[in-house]
Amino acid sequence: MPLPKPANFKETTARDTDLHRRMRGRNLAIFAALIVLMIVIFLVTYVRIQTGMEAAG
């Protein structure tokens, strides 16, 4: 027979700790930064090719 849980007991899993929450937040921030970097590189490449083509006539 399982022991009764205390009133303030909070069910947690290995992925639900404070450390994991912080790591998830950080990973999402890194992911967002990489997406922004990809967009920036795409835009810069596009602009440079476009201006290069315009300069070449």
Add this chain to the structure above:
Amino acid sequence: MAEASLQQATALPAEADGGEARDFIALLKPRVMSLVVFSGLVGLLLAPGSIHPVLGVVAVMCIAIGAGASGAINMWYDADIDAVMSRTQKRPIPAGKVSAEAALAFGCILSAGSVALMGLAVNWLAAGLLAFTILFYVGIYTMWLKRRTPQNIVIGGAAGAFPPMIGWAAVTGDIALGGVVLFLLIFFWTPPHFWALALYRSGDYARAGVPMLPVIAGRDETRKQILIYSLMLAPLGVAPVFAGIAGIGYGVFASLLGAGFVALAAKLYRSDADKDAKRLFGFSILYLFLLLAGLLVDWAIGVI
């Protein structure tokens, strides 16, 4: 005494296992970054010639990231004194939220990334200036001057003065008089700004063993130096008119602001009250912001 406090403070929390994203953002000194972005943008817009808007945004972004990255490396190196000073002890490293190694790696990666992106997307002169700024702030100011001489912020202040020159170089690909004038403006603004802060925080700096001017030369000498630098700064505020990058309207506006700056510096020189030092510190921030905003408005009127 200062050494004992330092040793005590150097025993930083060992469980800095990697902070949240906002702790890493705090490493970039967002408030300093905002001024850098603004001054870089002013340099970029005032420069003769044009740049594609996308490349302009990328240039300002690179300036911001480079400045933030040097701030992160500064926090890594200064973690021991940051832990002693009340103004800085809540920063991510002394607070135990981010490890010193993680801050260093973060700063180095962003530094290299911002310089490379600036070079590839904009031009290599702007990238070279950005790299020099980061190295100057970290190597010359943080590692060499800050703990050795009361002239630390006079020379080190150059690092904060480069962004408008970088913005200028991003457009023109060269270093011209206009960019140099903007550089000088911030260069001469920095000492009275930081010395006003150091006057009412001198206890903090003394505890940390940082040889700021009030700690080494005393309050009287500091107030005198603040007044001298303010007298040099006020005419420099009008210099953009003579460099041909601003009109008469801006000149009148800058003269009034400069007179206000000198008046507050003179009041501090006479009174030696902390409240006057705080007032000058607050006004110095407003002064630079309004001066740069005045340049932008003057430029916008010219464009319209």
